[in-house]
Structure formats: structure tokens, C-alpha cells
Amino acid sequence: MSSLVQIRRGPAPHASSERGPQPELEPEPTADIVVATDAPRVYLETFGCQMNEADSALIAGRLREGGYVRVRDPAQADVVLVNTCAIREKAEDRVVGRTSQLLRHRADNPGLVIGITGCMAEHLKTRVAQRAPHITLVAGPDSYRSIAALCDRARAGERVIDVRLDKAEVYEGLAEEPDDDGISGFVTIQRGCDKFCTFCVVPYTRGRERGVPPREVLRAVRARAQAGYREVVLLGQTVNSYRHEDVGFAELLAAVHEVEGIERIRFTSPYPVDFSPALVDAMARLPKVCPQVHLPAQSGCTAVLERMRRGYTRDQFVALVARLRQAVPGIALSTDLMVGFCGETEDEHAQTLALMDEVRFDSAFMFAYSDRGITYASKKMSDDVPEAVKKQRLQQVIERQEQHTRASHEARVGTRQRVLVSGTSRRGDRLVGRTESFHKVLLPLHAAAPGDLLDVTITGSTGHSLWAEPAPSQRH
Structure with missing residues (x-):
């Protein structure tokens, strides 16, 4: 049967460009597909970032090897898996809502297993039984090696929860089954995160940082090239902090650059602190590396950045932007911006608007802070900015970025x-x-x-x- 996965795609909330999949509550109508097999059938739906898309390809590959057949229509499935994101509260709410919608398919298939995988699974753990009792399979980001066996157990009537974190798991050598355009493909080079920003759940939901061995990264990139891909996107939570033994990110980038057949290389998302001189030099001298970087700022105020534990000041961020623009003329910069973080004053918010005017990002992902329950900020800081103020500040940031994005596009007319x-x-x-x-x-x-x-x-x-x-x- 052909490779079919239902990936939910769409623009990110408050984003001025398309980057990565985002949730939609209802899938688009699809044609009926008749599966002439007795093999168990699985429907896979992905919410969240590029890391989740890459993980869905891994999950699909493991399920295929475990004897499962993938289908496009959840009404035909024996197992429905929703691969999830827990970065923001709204994403979590939408996933719970989506699984509730999928529950209607149990009317025709009482044995239907509804499961969640990914960051939300790790975040909710045993609480899922109270919040969404119809979910009978919960598998965290480090449990995909055995995902087929977990699905088998759930189909046998067991409530399965496997959210253990594994400091060594990088899924080396496992087959994937991507559902992309066959032109640009994701390659995960790093899992987990060691930054522990006060607002972020990633270290708790994806575990500690570990780099995928260079041999595995190159195997995956060569496989994409042999399959006809023209572009690869190297993925990591803080991708430029990559290290495996004595190999750093700049060295890995140079090795990937030598793979024949790949014409473009991108990476996301880098962390400002880890933008080494060697990496800036690699971007300048390696022609396949695209002149584009997603550089999360989060705030334009040093005091807020300190409360976030980002590890850099506003001035250091601006200096990095200057180094990148000097080394790679015409480089396009996108960013993440968060408003309403704990204790944010009007003056601190104004400093973010001023940073936007100074840097003039080509595009941005913009969000209001939400308490995620398990983070340092949730436990030790006060979420004291009123929701109405957050909404107002977010709208100001969106409007400012819209101006900059339109100007960026208009400047390219005639080029x-x-x-x-x-x-x-x-x-x-x-x-x-x-x-x-x-x-x-x-x-x-x-x-x-x-x-x-x-x-x-x-x-x-x-x-x-x-x-x-x-x-x-x-x-x-």
C-alpha cells in the first residue's frame, strides 16, 4: 500500500510566514481507501514543530516494520495516534479536543485505540486518564523504538503509558517513513535540551541533550539524496549546540555539505548563545548552506531575558545579528517573540518593539506566555500579567511584524x-x-x-x- 499519513498543516498562530505544521481540528475530506489486508491499520496525525514531523516519520517506520498498515481515514483505523506538542497550552487543549472528535469512530469500531505520542504525552503522563479517559495509549518521545508493541498491548485492552526518558536514545539506524514532498526532508541530529529556560517544558518532555552520531546523520542525509531529495533541514531543539564526542555543529555542517545530490542545507532552531565563530564562518563559506536563520530572541529586554534564563543580553543578541549580516550579506532572519512573561512591564514590552524595529526580522512567530505547570517559571514565578494586557501586547507585536514582513517582501521585487x-x-x-x-x-x-x-x-x-x-x- 502507498505511504499515507494525515499531517495537519497550516500557518502557525500569529506567524508572518509558514514554518512547520500546526494543528487543525478537522482533517480535510479524503477519498475512501479500501485496505485489503488483515493487518492492523493505523492513522497518524501530527501537531507541532518540525521535530514532531520527523518523529512521525520514525513512528510510521517502526509501525510498518511491526506489521501495521497506514491509512488516511481514521474511520478505517484500528489505532489512531496523535503526535503532540506541549510547548503552549493552546496546543495541548487542541490535541485533547481533537482526540475527543476522533472518539466518534468508536461507534463503528468499539475496539479503536486512541493514543497520543510526543511531548504532550510526556507532559501529561498519568493525568491523561483524568483529562481524557478515552485515550488508552500514551507514548513519550523516547518510546518510539517499541511503538508497535505498545500499540499491540493497547489493542489487547491494556491502558498503556510509556513515558520514560532515555539519556542515550537517538534512534540510530532505524528506518523512517516520511510523509513530505520528497524534495525537502528533515534529519534529526539532536534530541533533548540542556538549556532549562524558565518558561520551557522541552527539557522535561524530551529529556537531556544528546547528539546523534555523525555517521547516522550522514547515513540519513545520503538516504535522502539517493531518494531524490534536493534539500535537507537539520533539526534539534538547540541545533547549533550539537556535539558528539569531538564533532561540533560547524564540522557536521561541513560534512553534510559534501553529500552529493543535496543542493540546499538548512537548520533549525539554533540558540543564540551557541552561534560560534566557526559556525558563522561555515555559513559564509559553504554555498549549500542557505542564507537564512531562525534566531529566537523571545524578548528585547535584558531584564526579561535574565528572568527567562536565556543566557544572553539584548546587546549580545544585536551583536550576533550584526555578525551574521556581515558574514552572510542578505541573510534572512526569522525569530520567536513572547509577550507577557512573568513580571513584564510596559517599558520592557516597549523594548521588544524597539528590538523589532532595530533588527527588522523577515518573519516571526509570536505568542503570549502561558503557564506550563512543570517549568521553573510555573513553580517559582508569578504569571502576573493580565490576559487582556497579554492580548493587547501580542497584537502590537503582530502589527509591527506585519509591517516588517511586507517591507521585506517588497524589497525583493525586481530581484x-x-x-x-x-x-x-x-x-x-x-x-x-x-x-x-x-x-x-x-x-x-x-x-x-x-x-x-x-x-x-x-x-x-x-x-x-x-x-x-x-x-x-x-x-x-
Whole structure:
């Protein structure tokens, strides 16, 4: 049977560009698929970040090896798995709501297993029985090696909870089954996080930081190249803090650069403190490494950054931006910005707006702080900014970033760019691709084919996407 996974895709809340999957409560209608097999059938749905998409590919590969057949329609499944994110409270609420919607399929299949995997599974642990008793399988990020066996146990009637964290698990050598465009693929190089920012659940839900051995990273990248992929995205919670024995991130990046067939390399998300001179130099001298970085600022105020335990000041962040722009002219920068963190004053919020005006990010993901229950901030600090104030500040940040994003796009009108074509638009009337700086480009439908690298002239902007026409004789 063909590889089918239902991935929930869509723009991130309050984001000024598309980056990574985000939850939708209802899947789009799909055609009926008849599965002519007695094998157990599994439906997999993914919420959250690129790390979760990569984990879903790993889960799907393990289930396939365990004898499961993947289906697109949850009504046909014996097991429904929702791979989850716990970074923000709203994401968690949506996942619980989504599993409640999926519960209706038990009317036709009383034995249907509904399970959650990923960060939310680790976060909720045994509380899931109280909050969502219809969920009978809970598997954390370090339990995927045995996911097929866990599903078997749940199908046999057992309530299964496996959320142990494993300091050594990096899933080396395991087959994956990605559900992507076959052009740009994710490769996980690091798991867990050691930063312990006061607002963040990742160290508690994904465990301590450990790097995937370079041999495994290169095996995965070569496999993508052999399968026809043109681009790889190296993933880690703080990807540039990668280290395995004596290999750091800059050295790993140079090794990946040598893989034939891969034309573009991206990485996300780096941590500002770990942007070493060696990494900046690697970005400047390695032509396959795209001139684009997602650089989370979180706040433009040093006092707030100290309360967040981010490890850098506003001035240090601005200096890093200057180094990157000097080393990689024209580099595109996106960021994460959080408003309403514990104790944030109007003046501190104003400093974030001022940072936005100074740096002028190409795009941003913008959120209001939410108490996650298990973090240092939740236990030791007061969530004292009223919700109405958070909402007002968030709207101000969104409006400011909208101005900067539109200006970034408009500045590219008339320029020549190289685009990697990834597919067609949702309406089916345009090709869609990305520039090296990760700007979305819309092209005439018959200008190229998915997977082509095309030199184009930017002819216009919608504010969030660019229009372009191909340059003559530029198909590759």
C-alpha cells in the first residue's frame, strides 16, 4: 500500500510566514481507501514543530516494520495516534479536543485505540486518564523504538503509558517513513535540551541533550539524496549546540555539505548563545548552506531575558545579528517573540518593539506566555500579567511584524532569486517554491516541475508571498 499519513498543516498562530505544521481540528475530506489486508491499520496525525514531523516519520517506520498498515481515514483505523506538542497550552487543549472528535469512530469500531505520542504525552503522563479517559495509549518521545508493541498491548485492552526518558536514545539506524514532498526532508541530529529556560517544558518532555552520531546523520542525509531529495533541514531543539564526542555543529555542517545530490542545507532552531565563530564562518563559506536563520530572541529586554534564563543580553543578541549580516550579506532572519512573561512591564514590552524595529526580522512567530505547570517559571514565578494586557501586547507585536514582513517582501521585487520548486498551490493554479532565504514564491503552473531549481525574477508581492516569472533557459 502507498505511504499515507494525515499531517495537519497550516500557518502557525500569529506567524508572518509558514514554518512547520500546526494543528487543525478537522482533517480535510479524503477519498475512501479500501485496505485489503488483515493487518492492523493505523492513522497518524501530527501537531507541532518540525521535530514532531520527523518523529512521525520514525513512528510510521517502526509501525510498518511491526506489521501495521497506514491509512488516511481514521474511520478505517484500528489505532489512531496523535503526535503532540506541549510547548503552549493552546496546543495541548487542541490535541485533547481533537482526540475527543476522533472518539466518534468508536461507534463503528468499539475496539479503536486512541493514543497520543510526543511531548504532550510526556507532559501529561498519568493525568491523561483524568483529562481524557478515552485515550488508552500514551507514548513519550523516547518510546518510539517499541511503538508497535505498545500499540499491540493497547489493542489487547491494556491502558498503556510509556513515558520514560532515555539519556542515550537517538534512534540510530532505524528506518523512517516520511510523509513530505520528497524534495525537502528533515534529519534529526539532536534530541533533548540542556538549556532549562524558565518558561520551557522541552527539557522535561524530551529529556537531556544528546547528539546523534555523525555517521547516522550522514547515513540519513545520503538516504535522502539517493531518494531524490534536493534539500535537507537539520533539526534539534538547540541545533547549533550539537556535539558528539569531538564533532561540533560547524564540522557536521561541513560534512553534510559534501553529500552529493543535496543542493540546499538548512537548520533549525539554533540558540543564540551557541552561534560560534566557526559556525558563522561555515555559513559564509559553504554555498549549500542557505542564507537564512531562525534566531529566537523571545524578548528585547535584558531584564526579561535574565528572568527567562536565556543566557544572553539584548546587546549580545544585536551583536550576533550584526555578525551574521556581515558574514552572510542578505541573510534572512526569522525569530520567536513572547509577550507577557512573568513580571513584564510596559517599558520592557516597549523594548521588544524597539528590538523589532532595530533588527527588522523577515518573519516571526509570536505568542503570549502561558503557564506550563512543570517549568521553573510555573513553580517559582508569578504569571502576573493580565490576559487582556497579554492580548493587547501580542497584537502590537503582530502589527509591527506585519509591517516588517511586507517591507521585506517588497524589497525583493525586481530581484533575481533561485527557487526550489516544491509543488503546486492549494488552488492548483500555481507552482510553489522557496528562495534560498526561505521566502515563499508563486510561479506560473507550467514554468517548471517539483524538484527543479529555477532562476526567477520577482515581479510582485502579496505581503506574505512573492510572485515570480522564470528567467529564460534556467531549468535544472
